[in-house]
Amino acid sequence: MTEIADRRAPGTYGGTTAGGEERGIDAASPVVSVADLRVAFPAAGVEAVRGVSFTIGPGECVAIVGESGSGKSVTARSLLGLAGPGAVVTATRLELGGRDARSFRPADWRRLRGRHAGLVLQDALVSLDPLRTVGAEISEALAAHPSLPRGGRTARVLELLEAVGVPEPAVRARQHPHQLSGGLRQRALIASAIAAEPPLVIADEPTTALDVTVQAQILRLLAERRAGGTSLLLISHDLAVVSSIADRVLVMKDGTVVEEGTAGEVLTAPAHPYTRTLLAAVPSAASRGTRLSRPAVPAANAAPPAAGLARPAGGGTPGPAAPPVPGRGADTGPSPAGPPRSAPVLTVSGLSVSYPGRRAVDGVSFALHPGETLGLVGESGSGKTTVARLVLGLLAPSEGEVLLGGRRWSGVPERRRRPYRSAIQLISQNPLDSFDPRLTVARLVAEPLRGLPRGRRAERALELLDRVGLPPETAGRHPRELSGGQRQRVAIARALGPRPEVLVCDEPVSALDVSIQAQVLDLLADIQAEEGTALLFISHDLGVVHHLSDRVLVMKDGRVVEEGEVDEVFLRPRHPYTQALVAAVPRLTGAASQPSGAR
Secondary structure, three states: OOEEEEOOOOOOOOOEOOOOOEOOOOOOOOOEEEEEEEEEEHHHOEEEEEEEEEEEOOOOEEEEEEOOOOOHHHHHHHOOOOOOOOOEEEEOEEEEOOEEHHHOOHHHHHHHEOOOEEEEOOOHHHHOOOOOOHHHHHHHHHOOOOOOOHHHHHHHHHHHHHHOOOOOHHHHOOOOHHHOOHHHHHHHHHHHHHOOOOOEEEEEOOOOOOOHHHHHHHHHHHHHHHHOOOEEEEEOOOHHHHHHHOOEEEEEEOOEEEEEEEHHHHHHOOOOHHHHHHHHOOOOOOOOOEOOOOOEOOOOOOOOOOOOOOOOOOOOOEOOOOOEOOOEEOOOEEOOOOOOOOOOOEEEEEEEEEEOOEEEEEEEEEEEOOOOEEEEEEOOOOOHHHHHHHHHOOOOOOEEEEEEOOEEOOOOOHHHHHHHHHHEEEEOOOHHHHOOOOOOHHHHHHOOOOOOOHHHHHHHHHHHHHHOOOOHHHHHOOHHHOOHHHHHHHHHHHHHOOOOOEEEEEOOOOOOOHHHHHHHHHHHHHHHHHHOOEEEEEOOOHHHHHHHOOEEEEEEOOEEEEEEEHHHHHHOOOOHHHHHHHHHOOOOOOOOOOOOOOO
């Protein structure tokens, strides 16, 4: 249970009157007013938030940015009494709508949630009840609405689903979370958070799982609510999204605010070296062919970083400018000195899959060569992940075939595929779904290494964790003890273990902050240069795809509507759908390095 210590002047009170009655929210006061907020976890010996202060006025958007583990989410959750089990929260001021929340009882927090503050979490699959339909989940939130009769809830549920861009809302409302794509689940979660029209919405990575067109729709929806007086606390690693919606920005590192100011000041003229490092790590067309992460100057006697991965930014004095990615030049695609393109490692011919009432994939064909990155983009539900499942042999095509290394891969018994499974590995969008929760991180990473001696497996697991930027102590933890970004890095380490020829990357950096994302993208580029690994890279982030990919396929309704060299497709799109995707990408305001059509 979270403990909130009351550090206030004698004689003051909040939460309830002397008679125990609930005090109303004061509409004239700041929606949130926090001074010297501190959140500690004594059992773990951790002080996650140290001395954070800020206010949020009516209709204002304040964004908090920073690396995974910087204290962003703990700060936001503290405003709802959800800092976490064993947390001790102290503050000289913690007011919500004019009420002193330091004396809140559990019942006070329950009344606050939903009606006065809605929460959108990063992991929609964990946040939504797997035993209830999406419609039932949203309807429960509507019960907190003071003026909506029970009979009007069904119609309101459909309105909310339509407002957040869910297609066929009447059908989706009857489905369970596992029946929806990641993007649809996130949209349903947003609908639930805004259902009771709270004056404050706390959004922790609300657009992480969304493609650019739906992301633009959600940002417009949030902007409309702000125009109506709703306040927004936004947690995001997407600096372009922050730039498009935030009034003020707080930059957090190691539990403290290192820089704050208006969005224009912080994102276009940052004063702190850490903020400058975050901005330099944003991928785009302009960053193609160069490293995004900047190595730090190591301390005396410090061990050198693992090959291919700079240490987390902000941990030391900035080092020299990062060199170009080996084997890849800006705007040129694979180096002429790279592997020959005459022997594809993966060949896909005429793949189609049909489900009752729809054709999920329709006639998709492509070839993937050693050392090449092929980007696959499109809206949620366009068929991208289904293509990935077909390529991995997890789904049988209705038509067409897949060849892996020249061997037939689709339509053959699993026993014949098993000896070659190590040649193709997956980095999934939701790693928590694919992890056995009973296993430690070390065992998860070592599990695919069964061909190695037992002692060597443990050693190799630690090497892989180090290569993706995770400290050795992570090895003994379980997946649910990690942040979303840390879990994704574990998934990448696990996939790299067997040294595959093909990596199928399904949104592999969607949960990562920009500095860690930069390190992972540099790592993938290094692996290609060193081992000739081919990447099928699925992402809704066109800036990431433009930075990393050689070629790109654009999918809509199961079909490839445009394909070609990445610069040709993104800078000179021909198909109206591709043009709409590029137009919907948020721009980092004032960043001169961002060309049209890229983040």
